[in-house]
Amino acid sequence: MAGRLSFANITALAPMVRVGTLPMRLLALDYGADVVYCEELIDMKMVQCHRVENEVLQTVDFVAPDERVMFRTCAREKRKVVFQMGTADPERALSVARLVEKDVAAIDVNMGCPKEYSTKGGMGAALLSDPDKIEAILTKLVGGVSLPVTCKIRILPSLDDTVTLARRIEKTGVAAIAVHGRLKEERPRHPVHCDYIGAVARAVSIPVIANGGSLDLVKCHDDIRAFKEACAASSVMLARAAMWNPSVFRRAGPLPLHDVMTQYLKYALRYDNHAFNSKYCLCQMLRDKVESLLGKRVQAAQNNRELSEAYGLDDVFEETQAELEARRHALRSPEWRRGDVVAMDGDVATMALKFQRRQYPPQLTPKMFLLEWSRRQKTAQPTYHTVQRAQDRAFQSTVTVDRKKYRSSLWEKSKKFAEQASAVVCLRALGIPEGREGEENGGRQQKRKMEDDRDSDEEKRKKRMSDGDRESDKNVEPTLHA
Known part of the structure; x- marks a missing residue:
């Protein structure tokens, strides 16, 4: 298909945990990499994320319930970035792939990392001993997304078994296979098995990407071609050589x-x-x-x-x-703030927002403003119904005010934050100032108003008590003294 990412005759930045984030990927592209892989991201974490268009950074962020950005990308790399996931479940893998599908160029499944981070739960190199699951995952992805799907494997102890697995992977319809030329028990100090990579390259008709040559074979850009030829591979993927100096991708030499x-x-x-x-x-x-x-x-x-x-x-x-x-x-302009979108979920008004404590003055919260507003309106106090999600123990709260319900569609890390978020939704839906720092008629002005109202109420209460005492004095008969 026109416009699809090709894996033939490319040099790629390999997926590396903690290294393959956006700054490193962009740097590798600057220096000449054709394709860049993100770090391996686990399906269980990604499936909980929501997609956010970050207008400040001009990025697309995939944000976890605890507000961590799990994956960040931008338009500059959209046609070059491969999203690598760790997974052992076809359905969950497809859910994640569809979540990121319109923001990346291809989807890759990690089947080669031997570290516990990847292998727990049957992911990473653990998949090498379960070819049925490999086939199920890749078949589900190839049939379920419009992007190219690839995978990255390690070699098996037997050359024949390695070739057999590669041929079985090819039949799923993947666009390429990356082969790290070491056994899952081997580490960088062990020599890379170029002959195994070459056997796979000759056995399949799709591009094979050679990986694992950083320590022994690839010191600079001129070595990339030699490594590719030694493996008879279509392409090369660099990890540690690029981590140590991303300008290894420069044809003119490293900087x-x-x-x-x-x-x-x-x-x-x-x-x-x-x-x-x-x-x-x-x-x-x-x-x-x-x-x-x-x-x-x-x-x-x-x-x-x-x-x-x-x-x-x-x-x-x-x-x-x-x-x-x-x-x-x-x-933060008023016009932008009023652009908050209210959607109805049954009888509940919802907005997609998070409670940001730093946006509010000390000792003031949206719940306080909502309670004060309800008191002035002489309606019942707001009531909160909070639930906890089992999969990640995140919270979501619904507030009822004047017999109407409000909540945030996003989940929070604590019960308190979930209640505050629902209060914010209610205040914004009703057009009531919520006290954010810098908000017109908000912040300290609102605080002073609340304090003035409380002082006024206290004065009225004291006056009622005083009037009541005087009235009571009138109704008491004088005491007769002997």
Whole structure:
């Protein structure tokens, strides 16, 4: 099909846990990689995510119930990025593939990683001993999505068994097979088995992507062709060689490592990459220089500002933060806020929103504002009905106000946050100020109004008590003294 990603004669950034996030993928594309794989993402975590178009970062984010961004991508890599998942369940694999289908170029199933992170639950290299499940997963994906589907395997102890498995995989209709030329028990210190990869390449008609040559065979871009020829493969996938210096993909030769790390950090700042993930990737590039003065500063950094200072990128950090804050400010405009979409779920008004505690002044919450509003309207106090989801123990709450119901369609990490989210939905649906910092007639003004109302009520109560006492005095007969 026209426009589909081809795996023939390509050089790819291999999937690497904690390394294959957006900044590294973009950097690899800058330096000449044809295709980039994201880090392996587990189906059980991804299936709980919801898709968010991040207008500030201009990305598409897949966000877990606890608000962590599990996968972030952008338009720049849309036709080049392969989403790799860890799975042992055909139906769940298909659900995840359909979730990300319109934002990536292909879907890959990890069948080669030997680490416990991947093998628990029968995923990763554990699948190599269950070819029936391999076939079921790949067949379900090939038939269920419009994108190319691939898989990444390790070799089996027997050459014949490896070839037999590859042929069985080919029959499912996958677009390519990536072969790491080591047994699942072997590690990088063991030599890569180019002969096994070559046997697979000769046995199937689809592209075979050779993997595993970083330590022994691939030191620079010129070595990529030699590794491909040694394996008789159509394409090559690089992991550690690219992790150590992504400019290995440059035909003109690698760049100085400091320049590469600086460019990586610029992408990390631009796309708000988590500081600890950025620090991990920078330390991998530093390798034996991790105990240098720069390395120690990187290891000690606790946030992106400190990482920027270590590389002399203070001005870049400030400029990037100012640019992102300007976008946030534009999106906070009243016109944008009123764009909240209310949808009806039966008799419940819903909005897709999360409770963000930092948006509200200290000691003030949406529940407080809603309670105060109800009191002034002389309606019954709001009541909250909260449920917990078994699969991830997340919470969702429905608030009833004046016999109408409101809730957020997104799940929260705690009962308190779920109740606050439902209160926000109610306040926004009714057009009531909720007290957010910077909100017109909100924040401190609302707090003062609530305090003034309470003071006024207290004065009225005292006056009623005083009037009652005087009235009571009139009705008491005078005491007769002897």
